[in-house]
Amino acid sequence: MEIQTSRFGRVNVDEDRIITMKHGLIGFPDQRRFAILRPQPESVLYWYQSVDNPKLAFVITSPFIFIPEYSIILAEGIVAEMKAQSRDELDIYVLVTIPAGHPEKMTANLIGPLIINQKARLAEQLVVEDSPYSHKHPLLGGRKK
Amino acid sequence: MLVLTRKAGQNITIGDKIRVSVIDIRGRQVRLGVEAPQEWPIHREEVFLRIQAENQAAAAASPHDLTQALDLVFKRKGEDQA
Numbered sequence: 001m002e003i004q005t006s007r008f009g010r011v012n013v014d015e016d017r018i019i020t021m022k023h024g025l026i027g028f029p030d031q032r033r034f035a036i037l038r039p040q041p042e043s044v045l046y047w048y049q050s051v052d053n054p055k056l057a058f059v060i061t062s063p064f065i066f067i068p069e070y071s072i073i074l075a076e077g078i079v080a081e082m083k084a085q086s087r088d089e090l091d092i093y094v095l096v097t098i099p100a101g102h103p104e105k106m107t108a109n110l111i112g113p114l115i116i117n118q119k120a121r122l123a124e125q126l127v128v129e130d131s132p133y134s135h136k137h138p139l140l141g142g143r144k145k
Numbered sequence: 146m147l148v149l150t151r152k153a154g155q156n157i158t159i160g161d162k163i164r165v166s167v168i169d170i171r172g173r174q175v176r177l178g179v180e181a182p183q184e185w186p187i188h189r190e191e192v193f194l195r196i197q198a199e200n201q202a203a204a205a206a207s208p209h210d211l212t213q214a215l216d217l218v219f220k221r222k223g224e225d226q227a
Contacts, residue, residue: 007207007208008208022184023184023186025200026193026196026197026200027196027197027198027200027201028200028204039208039211039212039215040215043215044215044218045211045214045215045218047211056204057204057206058200058203058204058206059203059206059210059211059214077183081183081184095199095200095203096203096206096214097199097202097203097206098206098210098211098213098214100205100207100210103210103213103214103216103217104217106214106217109196109199109200109203111192111195111196112196112199112200125196125200127186127188127192127193127196129188129189129192135195135196135199136199139218140217140218140221141221
């Protein structure tokens, strides 16, 4: 199907790639349908584009690319809620903030990861309590802290 | 806001599915237990607000921002491997 986006104009997205979030994103509870757009095949940064709100999109990435040791505890309930058979069926992404004009200062929100079950096309943003990580973890050059 | 005073061991019910219990009070900290349907997310407010604010900041990105960021990522990976 075709979706409208403010950043890319009209984009064709397979219906079976549309992800549903029962509770939306934190702060955006009414935005429930998203699609992952990949700007380039070799890109590590993707767009998480709202299907229903053309202007709403987030840059996401796999945190393990930048922080190999990143790990979160997924409560048993999450696996069932996401209709997965096991934790292995869940992908973990994080939202990336890129300050305009300062890509070197880009950060990832490691306490609000996006858990996606691609097979079931379901996603949820978790709030991670008691984490050693922050909501503004620098992705470039912050490793040496 | 409805303000109620409770002692340790007392509860508050909200509707018929939510219960807040004052478990104990130690000095300046109160330990609260919350029972609610599983699909109702329950969080410490400051953590929730932090994530909400960060989501808002993240939503401001443009394709240009992503391209610049990607260039930097590849550049750094190149330097790491050099």
